Amino acid sequence: MNQSSLWQWRPTSRNTAVTTVIFFLLLFVGLSVFMGWFDVSIFYSGFSLQQQILSNHRIEHPLKCGNQTEITCPMSNYPNTTYNVTNPVNSSGTMCPSYFRWIHEDLRPWKETGITKDMVELARKTASFRLVIVNGTAYLQKYMWVFETRDKFSWWGIVQLLRWYPGRLPDLDMMFECGDLPLIPSRNFQGPDARPPPLFRYCSNEESLDIVFPDWSFWGWEFMEESLVTSPSNSIPCTLPPPYNATEMREFLDSKANATRKVEMLEKEYWDHIKKKQ
Numbered sequence: 001m002n003q004s005s006l007w008q009w010r011p012t013s014r015n016t017a018v019t020t021v022i023f024f025l026l027l028f029v030g031l032s033v034f035m036g037w038f039d040v041s042i043f044y045s046g047f048s049l050q051q052q053i054l055s056n057h058r059i060e061h062p063l064k065c066g067n068q069t070e071i072t073c074p075m076s077n078y079p080n081t082t083y084n085v086t087n088p089v090n091s092s093g094t095m096c097p098s099y100f101r102w103i104h105e106d107l108r109p110w111k112e113t114g115i116t117k118d119m120v121e122l123a124r125k126t127a128s129f130r131l132v133i134v135n136g137t138a139y140l141q142k143y144m145w146v147f148e149t150r151d152k153f154s155w156w157g158i159v160q161l162l163r164w165y166p167g168r169l170p171d172l173d174m175m176f177e178c179g180d181l182p183l184i185p186s187r188n189f190q191g192p193d194a195r196p197p198p199l200f201r202y203c204s205n206e207e208s209l210d211i212v213f214p215d216w217s218f219w220g221w222e223f224m225e226e227s228l229v230t231s232p233s234n235s236i237p238c239t240l241p242p243p244y245n246a247t248e249m250r251e252f253l254d255s256k257a258n259a260t261r262k263v264e265m266l267e268k269e270y271w272d273h274i275k276k277k278q
Contacts (some may be wrong), residue, residue: 106204106211109189115198120173123197126183127175131158136167145264147257150178150202157214177201182208 110119124130128146132139138158142151154176161169175198177183182204189196189209196209204210 102212109186109194109196109209110198112192113195116195117173119195119197120175122195123175123199125197126177127199128178129176130174131155131176132173133158133162133169134171136162136169138162145261146178151176154178154213175199176213177210182210184209 124143128142128144129151130141130143132141140155177199179201180203182201184196184199186196186207186209199210200213201210202213202215204212
């Protein structure tokens with residue numbers, strides 16, 4: 001074995017210094033890019049990161065109600081037809097979120113038979129309201145009184161969808177119930193000839209066929225939270241209320257609700273009496 005085969009490279013002090021300088025230089029450049037100190041988009045020919053972000057921005061149609069005292073807003077400010085998307089997402093290369101599979105599971109009882117108009121009308125017996133969307137316009141029919149205005153928050157959710165995606169919601173006819181407990185037990189609709197009514201609500205379970213709709217309490221208070229953040233609450237002294245019993249508070253709210261229903265019934269009886277006299 002000759003001497004040259006035994007030779008090994010050993011770093012000198014000069015090589016070590018050069019390697020150290022290059023290492024810290026690369027580290028500094030990487031840190032600058034990560035912290036946003038250095039704009040790397042100048043190295044991309046004809047491409048701008050800022051333009052890409054702007055092209056994917058959602059097109060919104062804010063409310064235009066004239067003043068703060070109006071209860072309703074004119075419908076002419078909001079389109080109900082499909083708009084042109086500047087950078088449409090390729091559906092063939094896009095995967096749906098994992099929760100989409102639960103939509104198929106909720107609709108499984110109607111997979112073979114489909115949903116007929118008679119099934120929808122059968123859900124009318126327990127529905128709180130009916131929602132119909134035709135050509136991007138929503139129509140609503142309220143059937144019964146709903147506690148804590150749950151129905152109104154659900155309506156606002158539909159209005160938000162129509163404003164965010166004008167013309168992209170399909171035509172539909174749905175019955176909605178705003179109570180707490182499921183009402184469509186699966187044991188009552190067994191076999192190939194079963195015709196369960198499609199009823200939407202906020203909750204369901206393994207023994208029920210109620211179709212789950214997002215609960216208003218998960219997203220219905222966002223605009224109120226924003227108003228609390230922007231309000232001058234920090235400049236106003238706040239005193240904590242005295243402790244209360246939750247059961248007593250519920251009984252108090254129920255008594256107020258019962259009183260409201262009594263007033264509505266008396267008003268209806270009064271107008272029925274007037275109509276009979278006419």
